[in-house]
Amino acid sequence: MAKWLDICGVDDLQPDSGICALIEGEQVAIFSFALRLRSGNAVDCSVSEVDRSVIEVNRSLSGVEGGDTQVYAVGNYDPIGKANVLSRGLICDINGQSVVASPLYKQHFNLQTGVCLEDEAVKIPVYPIRIEKNRVQVSVGAAL
Amino acid sequence: MSVKQTLVVIGNGMVGQHFLASLVESAIKEQYQIITFCEEPRAAYDRVHLSSFFTGTTAKQLSLVEDDFFEQHGITIHLGDKASNIDRDNKTVTSAKGLTISYDKLVLATGSYPFVPPVPGHDRAQCLVYRTIEDLEAMAAAAKVGKVGTVVGGGLLGLEAAKALMDLGLQTHVVEFAPRLMAVQLDDAGGAMLRRKIEDLGVTVHTGKNTSLITDGQQCVNLMCFADGEELETDIVLFSAGIRPRDDIARVCGLEVGQRGGIVIDNQCRTSDPSIYAIGECALWNGMIYGLVAPSYAMARTVVSALAGGSLSFTGADMSTKLKLMGVDVASIGDAHAKTQGAKVYTYQNGDSEVYKRLVVSQDKKQLLGAVLVGDASGYSTLLQYCLNGIELPAYPDALILPHRSDESVGLGPDALPLSAQICSCYDVTKGTICSAIEGGCMTMGALKAETKAATGCGGCSALMKSVLDSELSKQGFEVNTDICEHFAHTRQDLFNLVKVERIKTFADLLRRHGKGIGCEICKPAVANILASQWNDHVLEKDHLGLQDTNDTFLANMQKDGTYSVVPRITGGEISPDMLIALGQVGKKYKLYTKITGGQRVDMFGARVDQLPSIWKELIDAGFESGHAYGKSLRTVKSCVGSTWCRYGVDDSVGLAIELENRYKGLRSPHKIKFGVSGCTRECAEAQGKDVGIIATETGWSLYVCGNGGMKPRHADLFATGLDKPTLIKFIDRFLSFYVRTADRLQRTSVWMENMEGGLDYLKSVVIDDKLGLCGQLEQQMQHVIDTYQCEWLTTIEDESKLKRFRHFVNSDQPDDNVVFVEERGQLRPADESERKHFKLAEMA
Numbered sequence: 006m007a008k009w010l011d012i013c014g015v016d017d018l019q020p021d022s023g024i025c026a027l028i029e030g031e032q033v034a035i036f037s038f039a040l041r042l043r044s045g046n047a048v049d050c051s052v053s054e055v056d057r058s059v060i061e062v063n064r065s066l067s068g069v070e071g072g073d074t075q076v077y078a079v080g081n082y083d084p085i086g087k088a089n090v091l092s093r094g095l096i097c098d099i100n101g102q103s104v105v106a107s108p109l110y111k112q113h114f115n116l117q118t119g120v121c122l123e124d125e126a127v128k129i130p131v132y133p134i135r136i137e138k139n140r141v142q143v144s145v146g147a148a149l
Numbered sequence: 150m151s152v153k154q155t156l157v158v159i160g161n162g163m164v165g166q167h168f169l170a171s172l173v174e175s176a177i178k179e180q181y182q183i184i185t186f187c188e189e190p191r192a193a194y195d196r197v198h199l200s201s202f203f204t205g206t207t208a209k210q211l212s213l214v215e216d217d218f219f220e221q222h223g224i225t226i227h228l229g230d231k232a233s234n235i236d237r238d239n240k241t242v243t244s245a246k247g248l249t250i251s252y253d254k255l256v257l258a259t260g261s262y263p264f265v266p267p268v269p270g271h272d273r274a275q276c277l278v279y280r281t282i283e284d285l286e287a288m289a290a291a292a293k294v295g296k297v298g299t300v301v302g303g304g305l306l307g308l309e310a311a312k313a314l315m316d317l318g319l320q321t322h323v324v325e326f327a328p329r330l331m332a333v334q335l336d337d338a339g340g341a342m343l344r345r346k347i348e349d350l351g352v353t354v355h356t357g358k359n360t361s362l363i364t365d366g367q368q369c370v371n372l373m374c375f376a377d378g379e380e381l382e383t384d385i386v387l388f389s390a391g392i393r394p395r396d397d398i399a400r401v402c403g404l405e406v407g408q409r410g411g412i413v414i415d416n417q418c419r420t421s422d423p424s425i426y427a428i429g430e431c432a433l434w435n436g437m438i439y440g441l442v443a444p445s446y447a448m449a450r451t452v453v454s455a456l457a458g459g460s461l462s463f464t465g466a467d468m469s470t471k472l473k474l475m476g477v478d479v480a481s482i483g484d485a486h487a488k489t490q491g492a493k494v495y496t497y498q499n500g501d502s503e504v505y506k507r508l509v510v511s512q513d514k515k516q517l518l519g520a521v522l523v524g525d526a527s528g529y530s531t532l533l534q535y536c537l538n539g540i541e542l543p544a545y546p547d548a549l550i551l552p553h554r555s556d557e558s559v560g561l562g563p564d565a566l567p568l569s570a571q572i573c574s575c576y577d578v579t580k581g582t583i584c585s586a587i588e589g590g591c592m593t594m595g596a597l598k599a600e601t602k603a604a605t606g607c608g609g610c611s612a613l614m615k616s617v618l619d620s621e622l623s624k625q626g627f628e629v630n631t632d633i634c635e636h637f638a639h640t641r642q643d644l645f646n647l648v649k650v651e652r653i654k655t656f657a658d659l660l661r662r663h664g665k666g667i668g669c670e671i672c673k674p675a676v677a678n679i680l681a682s683q684w685n686d687h688v689l690e691k692d693h694l695g696l697q698d699t700n701d702t703f704l705a706n707m708q709k710d711g712t713y714s715v716v717p718r719i720t721g722g723e724i725s726p727d728m729l730i731a732l733g734q735v736g737k738k739y740k741l742y743t744k745i746t747g748g749q750r751v752d753m754f755g756a757r758v759d760q761l762p763s764i765w766k767e768l769i770d771a772g773f774e775s776g777h778a779y780g781k782s783l784r785t786v787k788s789c790v791g792s793t794w795c796r797y798g799v800d801d802s803v804g805l806a807i808e809l810e811n812r813y814k815g816l817r818s819p820h821k822i823k824f825g826v827s828g829c830t831r832e833c834a835e836a837q838g839k840d841v842g843i844i845a846t847e848t849g850w851s852l853y854v855c856g857n858g859g860m861k862p863r864h865a866d867l868f869a870t871g872l873d874k875p876t877l878i879k880f881i882d883r884f885l886s887f888y889v890r891t892a893d894r895l896q897r898t899s900v901w902m903e904n905m906e907g908g909l910d911y912l913k914s915v916v917i918d919d920k921l922g923l924c925g926q927l928e929q930q931m932q933h934v935i936d937t938y939q940c941e942w943l944t945t946i947e948d949e950s951k952l953k954r955f956r957h958f959v960n961s962d963q964p965d966d967n968v969v970f971v972e973e974r975g976q977l978r979p980a981d982e983s984e985r986k987h988f989k990l991a992e993m994a
Contacts (some may be wrong), residue, residue, distance in 0.1 A: 012959065013959045013960050015371045017581060017661065017959050019695070019952075019954060020691070020692060020695060021667075021694075021695030022695040022702075024954075024959045025957060025958055026959050026960050026961075027958040027960060027963060028960075032958075032965070035959075040666065050657065057925040058345055058459055062893055082967070083428065086709070086711075087982075088709065088710050088711035089711055089957075089965050089967045090699070090707070090711040090985075093699045093703070093707070093711075093758075094670075094675070094699065095585065095668075095669070095670040095673055095695075095696075095697075096695070097667070097668060097669030097670055097673070098636075098666040098668070098669065099635070099669060100635070101666075103667075106669070106670035108699035109707070109709070109711075111670060138908075146307065
């Protein structure tokens with residue numbers, strides 16, 4: 006069983022942007038999406054079966070009480086730019102995937118799988134996240 | 150190993166220089182030691198644009214020679230020394246200063262001299278010619294004491310000279326012997342139309358006048374008496390009645406010359422002595438002297454080929470011309486006078502808009518033989534291609550000169566042209582060359598110009614080149630996709646217009662109406678930028694925050710380690726000692742690395758995101774405001790100290806720089822914008838390397854636009870001269886607003902203009918002449934931005950909700966432990982990776 010850690014209030018989230026949390030020594034970037042992909046958009050059509058299960062976990066864990074807010078948690082460290090900056094990147098959808106663009110050199114990281122779109126060998130950690138009673142909770146024990 | 154031969158070039162005018170430039174690009178240059186004589190005190194300059202000397206272009210700007218050209222290529226130039234004699238038996242050249250040099254090969258590029266008719270009194274005071282920069286200086290001196298100027302000669306050069314007299318502020322007359330202006334190129338009706346247009350500009354034209362005497366005037370220095378008994382009082386008499394080849398040096402040494410002058414050459418440009426070549430206006434080929442640049446350049450290239458044992462030959466040249474005379478478009482192609490047997494003529498005349506067009510076609514109406522265009526020369530390129538390539542005319546040839554009032558296109562599509570068709574005559578670039586450059590990856594007009602040089606001379610072929618580019622790209626299967634990204638099927642300019650017309654205030658609204666998905670790092674900042682240009686709300690408002698690039702989000706510039714740099718505005722680079730101290734105190738307190746920027750301000754590095762608000766609070770308390778170094782916006786207005794202190798200063802450059810920086814600060818634009826203001830033409834502020842550059846002159850401000858430094862430096866273009874401050878500001882308002890409206894995302898002003906059809910001239914017509922009727926709107930758009938300016942940092946530190954973001958962790962006050970500094974030269978800098986490891990080990994120990 007994952008251990009859920011209380012991080013901050015829903016009010017602390019920045020809509021359509023990111024914040025950074027320190028969770029048991031790890032820097033975790035948390036993004037919240039207010040803008041939703043509308044029906045008719047292709048979603049995650051390019052991810053593998055393994056990734057798909059991850060997405061299922063992530064989906065089920067998010068947006069429980071947050072109404073229409075979709076949240077994601079990934080590592081804050083940009084392995085290409087080598088700095089703790091990803092929470093300050095822009096969030097985007099590229100070919101239906103929800104991604105963050107690094108503010109340093111603009112590589113895109115899939116928020117559900119952590120995989121870098123420009124170099125599939127590079128991956129950042131992805132954490133389960135949920136919203137409970139207007140509180141944001143993350144589990145870091147077993148990074149996905 | 151062979152010893153180098155000596156190649157001597159007599160004359161360093163446009164053609165002599167083009168020969169040298171072509172020669173040094175060929176491998177053959179290694180075989181020659183090159184020596185050139187230049188009679189004038191300066192090396193080659195652009196005689197074609199000589200009249201721009203009077204609208205602010207300097208002798209240096211007219212120069213065709215890069216500063217270190219001669220040294221770089223090991224060419225010896227004897228400036229201000231005239232080659233006076235050739236000894237063909239001993240193969241030596243002797244100069245006026247007594248130098249004697251042996252040659253193996255000799256190239257004569259002696260050019261021509263202005264013909265002065267042998268009228269009694271032609272050598273009186275203020276009787277001048279128009280050919281060299283010294284001539285121009287004599288004209289300027291004469292214009293200071295006179296009021297009236299008269300050009301003798303109503304041809305191409307004469308009308309250019311008349312423009313020069315107008316620019317000097319003289320009451321201007323043109324006297325022409327023939328019954329019409331431009332008698333060689335135009336027919337009667339075309340000449341009459343040109344005359345009307347030029348008279349509208351205030352020039353008095355006298356045709357059919359034969360000057361018989363020049364003598365003392367009563368109100369003016371000179372009185373011109375004509376054969377028909379009429380007289381004209383004038384101070385300056387400027388002879389521009391044609392050119393004569395300078396062949397005396399060839400004549401004396403026994404080379405064959407033509408009956409009416411000109412050194413006889415063959416198809417390889419060889420004279421009657423096989424070691425001697427002649428090129429340009431001094432050369433006579435097949436009984437013809439070519440007084441145009443393009444054929445002369447072709448001769449120069451022919452000689453380079455001949456020296457290299459190549460097979461290029463000069464076989465005559467098309468004398469078609471298109472030019473703007475005093476703002477009037479005039480073009481002449483081929484057999485304009487319908488001298489060909491059986492030629493048929495079509496004419497179109499529009500008295501209202503003063504346009505005249507004439508087509509001359511073959512008897513069977515299949516071939517175009519010639520054309521005359523006055524007032525609207527837009528059809529020139531198409532007609533010239535028909536004529537030069539023998540392309541069959543449409544069934545009704547007059548369709549080519551009749552105005553098109555519907556969407557039907559009768560122009561010649563680029564696909565109809567053969568690969569050998571010459572697109573750019575200035576640099577002799579064919580359609581084939583352009584197509585292979587496109588295949589080689591040149592996908593924009595800017596790239597094509599850089600690669601092929603086409604359209605960088607007179608620019609007259611740029612529209613045709615653009616159509617070749619578009620057609621080739623689509624043929625190669627490139628969809629010319631100008632969509633900004635996958636979320637909007639629109640260009641930046643489209644989005645700007647949508648935002649403006651539909652009064653859209655948020656990204657979400659624009660996305661809902663015109664886009665799809667949720668956006669990306671391309672469209673979000675671009676739209677944020679457009680919204681800021683149009684409505685100018687604070688960039689950290691709730692609706693805009695998520696759109697901004699990190700620099701805009703934190704109003705600072707992110708550096709490689711995730712820390713930020715801070716740049717307060719220092720308008721015009723002027724700062725008091727107290728402010729400088731305050732800046733130093735903040736830097737010291739927060740241990741910031743401090744460096745002076747190229748834009749005359751101070752950049753302070755190493756601020757953590759959580760430190761930014763307190764740093765800015767202190768800066769604002771000390772009187773600073775945001776420098777917008779983080780935005781795509783106006784950065785700095787660099788200035789020299791100007792007339793306030795400088796011994797040479799002509800005007801107050803610092804004062805103007807501060808005024809301009811305060812006016813445009815905060816303006817969001819497609820890319821960063823930099824200004825420079827210099828107080829005199831010594832140009833210490835390097836204004837000509839900026840998007841907007843201003844230089845003080847005795848007659849007012851000169852405005853330059855579309856320059857930049859960076860990876861591809863570009864000299865700015867002269868836009869307008871002699872401006873007073875209100876006019877200057879009006880032009881800049883319009884220029885910037887038009888750029889903000891129409892440029893692509895991240896497109897600097899230089900590339901924007903280079904990709905614009907019509908380029909600089911078009912831009913001038915929009916900004917100066919209000920061709921699009923848009924200037925009122927453009928000024929209003931700028932005024933709104935100016936009226937709604939706010940210091941983004943002041944607004945931010947006063948708003949608790951905006952400050953919430955300025956912390957590294959949402960749930961902890963700790964700073965980022967990955968930010969590690971080491972000391973270097975007395976300041977901090979980010980640790981590199983090996984230092985970082987060392988630091989971690991030390992920490993663990």
